[in-house]
Amino acid sequence: MQTRAGETRYQSLMSVWRTLRSMRMALILLLVVGLASVAGSLVPQFANSPQRVAAMYRDRPLLARVYEAAGLFDVYGSWWFTLAYVLLLVSLASCLVPRTRGLIRSLRQRPQPARDLEGLRHFATATVPGRPEDALERARRLFRRRWYRVSRADGDDQGLAAEKGSAREVGSLLFHSAFFLLLVGVVYGKGFGFTGQVTVVEGGAFTEAHANYDVPPAEGRFYSENMHRGFQVRVLDFEVRYRRSGLPRDFVSRVEVREGARIVRTAEIRVNQPLEHDGVKMYQSGYGWAPLIEVRQDGRLLAGGPVVFVTDGSQDQRKAWRGVVKLPSVRPQVGLELRLLPDPQAFVLGAPMLEARSPFLGFTAYRGDLRLTAAQNVFTLDKRGLREWEEGGIGIGQRAQLPGGLEISFPELRQYTQFRVARDPGTGIVLAAALLVLAGLIPALFSSRRKLWVRAMPEGDGTLVQLGGVALQRKAAFEDEFQAVARELVEVARVGEPR
């Protein structure tokens, strides 16, 4: 009984395997992967647009829950998407193995003889002068010149067999197996790489280490926090170049890279022109204003340094930039909400504020409890424990006094620049694989397999030559080729070979 159950299990496994191996299954899996990706483009993805996902939870919580349960906010990382493409790869492998074996066998083998040439789809015959051996020799040379693989077919001394177009199968195998290499490259690169985002103010520096990113970087499974490279990037200055129309033309960060105390290089990082150092790439990804703000109490410096400001209107630059300074050491605690107009005149006119022209800093001071024990956002104040206290504004180089001996000053306006930082050691493999896909695709689609046979038998003084042919693809084009071969065969016999 036991063997019986085992057998049926084995049989059903085999039938699953057979199904997977079929071309039809590969086709269906391809379509499933395509369909699954559609879902990922219509439902907002957490990785691409976290704000839209958050908005979804806010506006339609129930639907969002359902989506989440189905993995629709992260389609490309979901179990079912993974399942679909893993199955596709298994199906691919199950086709590839026997096909590769078959290809090797057929490449080793000599072309098979054919006895009955008259029965072939393409057939021609002619009587030519000379002996059969000469006719066969001429045919061999002719076929060779046309890039056919020729052989005296086994045990047939009256004929030759020739074939061409194994590039089709080779290309197809190359194209399909390159997908495995592609996957290896993707997984390797993700596993041993990371991506992060960092903001650096002009004059400031960033040391490439886990703790120094704006938010903890996304590190691959095999990349640990202490594997970061530790070099330092100092931002000398940042510049947005504009066209006369006011559209930005270029974003440029001039940086200096240091290893320890040594400057190893200086570079400009722009859009489309990242900096690569020690396997890590830095891409220009954002910018903004960072005014230097100093707050003193009775002459003692409480806070001083550049403060990173953000804007809601980074596309058109017509809105005020927002920033926050928190003063936890003052009793009661004080928080400042700041608004920066880089170019107040442009602001009043409703024009974009592209450059700093007598910038102006407005502030609202709040007093109470900053609630610093709760999770913090550096761009907003948690106002639940605060009450509005004072308001005011200062131009660059000016200072404002608040009650209680507080003094705010705005000595300088700088810019900050943002970089996307990434390491992906698999890129080279992925690129190579993609090029192999392409390299395989072209012969797989455009070459065709065809075979020719020739037989020569004595007939009177001369030789009776028979030519037969078959094409597996592009049959119409083969007809022309076949006719040409037939014509040449007869011509070289009569006139001699072209020199």
Next chain:
Amino acid sequence: MNLTRVSNFAFGLALLLYVVAMAAYFHHLAFRRSRVRIAAVALTYAGVLAHLASVITRGFAAGRVPWGNMYEYSSIVGLLVVAGYLVVERVSKVRSLGGFALGAAVLAMAGATMVYVTPGPLVPALNSYWIRIHVVAAMTGSSLFILGFVFTLLYLVRDRKERREAARAVAEPAPALAAVGGGGLPHDLAASPDEPEPRPDPEPRPGWLPAAAVLDRLAYRTIAFGFPIWTFAVIAGAIWAEQAWGRYWGWDPKEVWSFITWVVFAAYLHARATVGWRGRRAAVIAVVGFAALAFNLYAVNLVIPGLHSYAK
């Protein structure tokens, strides 16, 4: 001289010439007057020249390559559809389908006018030599897929007709077969190696499309030609994305839909080699592939937010 106005004028002229040529092609399809055909071809070439002039002056007006936004992109796709058709006509000797190809080009150009913008510089993200490589490949691949789609639709129409005729031929014996225009029977294309393949009939009888088998092969050839080009466009896009955005693939909507388009046409090519999927089913997959392509160009640029949206 105002280059923008020259460009727009040439665009309108090209559109007009195409429409007239399209009418001439249809006339020829219906009545097979060879003079009308010659006129149609001449008008088409004239249209291509005007169109080319429009594209080139546009490039000078903007001071950059003339494919930096949707208007320009659609315009060139229209041009390439027409140019591609002229090549197909030369290579395949099938000469009666110009009206349909021109119709597709006219639609692409009409779409272009709806997203017209005055020529201007590119945003910095697009300022890279990859715009030449990636976008040229994407435009070429797209136009070939569009042509392939046109042939596929015609195949579906013709195939349906042939099936009906064949069914009738079975019902009432013999002579009915003679009524089939291009002389083709319903074909299973890649059937046995020894089955004779119909050669394209250059001049089917008036009012008839070429045989379904001919149309099917035309569609296949065009799509197969476009496929590696599209593959290359996606690869070039990935290389560019790696350089501009710091990752070669991020499932941005444009990337997703190019991938879907790629997968669907890959499925089409596979279906052609799969028993039971050849012919109509494969044709339906090609239609779906075209839908994905069109969605990628219009819906993704205009509706779905993503990194590519600025390419409007």
